[in-house]
Amino acid sequence: MTSAMAPLAARLSASPTDTALPNKAAFFPAGITYLDSGSTHPVSTGARAEIDRYLRHRALDPAERDYKLDEDGVRAKFATLVGADVDEIAFTQSTTMGEQLVLAALGLPEPGAHIVTDTLHFFGSFPLYEELTRLGCKVTWLRPKDGRIPIEDIERAVTPNTRLVAVSAVSTFNGFEHDLARITRIAHAHGALVYADIVHAAGCIPIDLHASGVDFAACASYKWLMGDFGLGFLYARRDRLAALKRTQEGYYGISEFQSHAYPLDPPGDTVADYAFAPTAMGHFAYGTYSHMGVAALTWSLDYILTTGVARIQAHAQQLVGHLKQELPRLGYKLATPAEARSPMVTCIYPGARKTLKPRLDAAGIEMTVSDNRFRASVSVFNDMSDIDRLLTALGRA
Incomplete structure (x- = not known):
């Protein structure tokens, strides 16, 4: 050398x-x-080393023949980082995909459904909620005062017919941080649910999703989690899953599967018997996700948790x-x-x-x-x- x-x-x-x-x-x-x-x-150099190990394995390098991608371990580390349980965490492609999966699972858009959000939320979601308005939802936009969204404004905006409060835990625009626990108490008192974009919180400020009471949260991994594009996380409270509408059927969410279509398969009345796991992955998982992103987070989440x-x-x-x-x-x-x-x-x-x-x-x-x-x-x-x-x-x- x-x-x-x-x-x-x-x-x-x-x-x-x-x-x-x-x-x-x-x-x-x-x-x-x-x-x-x-x-x-x-x-980081450590994450790059993990990605390189994964790529050598994919290139059939004999030295990395036994390399195993630790998908479950990465979800468990993220759950620890944000104060959740691993069965409440699903992989997703991005924060935006996570947010849209939540809206679809809640049956939105629905004519007359009331949503409360604010203009310190991710600007990439502005078109999303404007489109929901066009499709019949009633969206209340709260505006900042001195760079903040006053909690009193949220109290006034949330009503008994509010379905969802959607906010960024930390604003990408100016770093303002919502009090998620107070927002959740307000929303739940009126029968509404809470979604939090945590892409500017996870990894850089302490966050405890269980303590906050939020119902759903999502983030990508290429910002403060020190990962890469194409991989993120979606959190759904365990007690909310059963009431959600299933809008997709993903292979990675299946917990049981038996084919009846191929030679030597056991006979059956359908082409397959299957069941979805009663978890966030079972409800929200599609198909494959970024394996290089998982490899990067294997090191990065260890680094963040250890530091x-x-x-x-x-x-x-x-x-x-x-x-x-x-x-x-x-x-x-x-x-x-x-x-x-x-x-x-x-x-x-x-x-x-x-x-x-x-x-x-x-x-x-x-x-x-x-x-x-x-x-x-x-x-x-x-x-x-x-x-x-x-x-x-x-x-x-």
């Missing part, structure tokens, strides 16, 4: 027990200051706390509430993409810059020098 390859090999063999923060050693040096984990989290979400959050809060303090001094308008516990800071800035993006590109800084706002999101590999570099590149507003 050459000396140039030695550091790479050491990083690839790094164990999830390496939990000191910041942890730059667990990620490949990119030659940039990366402040965009809220969009796409970099793949501890509270420690990950505390590290991020040091960094975003400095941004919240310094950005207004430079003349930037914060859109993120001061008390937000998420690892993101958003500022409103007219013409941000046109004016600020060239400065950031020149400084080698990658983060979300939209037409009229920008968002910095930090993770376990970021340190205060990254934050200072951003502040210097931005300069005065």
Whole structure:
């Protein structure tokens, strides 16, 4: 092994027990200051090593002949991370797919059905609820006040005919965090159910789905779970499953199967006898899902659980706390509430993409810059020098 390859090999063999923060050693040096984990989290060296093992197995490498993909273990780790039971967790392709599966299972759209949501929910769901309105549902949109959705507004919006309250636990727009337990108490008191998008919560802030009481939740794995595209999780409370409408019949949800169609099969009155598992997988599973995503999470979820979400959050809060303090001094308008516990800071800035993006590109800084706002999101590999570099590149507003 050459000396140039030695550091790479050491990083690839790094164990999830390496939990000191910041942890730059667990990620490949990119030659940039990366402040965009809220969009796409970099793949760690440990997760890449697991993916490489899986790919060698798929390539029939004799050295990986005994490799086993740990699907059940990954679902169990995620359940532990978010305060759920493994039988309440199903694989899904993405957060959006999870949300739409929940709506379909509730029989939505249905003319006259009342749904409460807000404009700090994922903007990709805006068309979804607008289409439900077009199809006869009544959707109440709550608007933020000072970057927050007041709980009193939710109390006023939820009525005895409300079917569903759908929110993002943490807003992708500005990091505002809902009090899921209070929302659930309000909704349940009126006979409504609660769906939570937890893609900006799982892995970066402590979350306990059982304690919150929410009925359904979904997230992808390519953000704070440090996984990849094409794999996510759908949570459904065990006591809600029996009342849901089955809208698809997936092979991966079958717990019992006996064919009567092939030679030497036992005789039967149908082509097959089967039963669906009384679990989230039994109700929501379709067919195959991203095996490379499972391989990545085999390492990443171990890393997150070993490091501890509270420690990950505390590290991020040091960094975003400095941004919240310094950005207004430079003349930037914060859109993120001061008390937000998420690892993101958003500022409103007219013409941000046109004016600020060239400065950031020149400084080698990658983060979300939209037409009229920008968002910095930090993770376990970021340190205060990254934050200072951003502040210097931005300069005065």
